[in-house]
Amino acid sequence: LNLTFPGGAGLSYQNGVLRIKLPTGGRSKDPKALFDKIPPIGTPPPTELIQVKDTGTVKGYGAFAKSPLPRGTFLGFYEGDLVQSRECLDRLIDRRVKEWSLNHDKVTTKKESSPAMDYVMSLDGGMTFLDGYARAMNRSVFSPVHLNHADKGTPACNCVRFLEQKPENDQKDGHGKWDSSYTVAFFTSRDIEENEELCFDYGFNFWKGREKEKV
């Protein structure tokens, strides 16, 4: 099932997942202005504007503005490998946890004890995912995978993300990259000062069971 309605709304049912796309006009006025600024899929992040460096906190590395950035600056699409089922994700994470344990003198089978899941973004509530782990390991060039979390409504939360459905003719084959019907675009949500860290709200699900780690 795949239905589209006037105003950008849609309804689809595939592999047991019902997806509802709200009409663009159903969003609140302010975020919609940014949503409408999403550039063509594949537009790279503005890597010259942002530096990845150690935050000096438990957060690890983070992304920092090299110069002031106005509200509404496009920060890129989430870059990662597409994982098309929960089972594939579980297998991938198990393998990564084992590899990580071998390299870290810390034998664990718990995915929470390693960074294996740190860069996994759910695209539709648990069916397909983008795994940015490999991209995140390159810290010399910024990608949205390097953005840390800050709670929505706090001054530290200065970026937003939008889930965007890709047009069908935009699908590319290859190595699982940019092959999803969904993609996630990032923007600054307010004016940012030089050297300020860029953060967005990961959402409740990301921190489920690990709330105490969050700063």
Ligand SMILES: C[S@@+](CC[C@H](N)C(=O)[O-])C[C@H]1O[C@@H](n2cnc3c(N)ncnc32)[C@H](O)[C@@H]1O
């Ligand atoms: C997508 S990565 C962000 C980049 C990461 N800090 C790095 O060094 O590559 C997500 C991980 O960063 C850490 N992190 C991000 N925001 C945090 C926060 N507010 N408090 C604690 N840890 C955070 C957590 O380990 C989380 O699993």
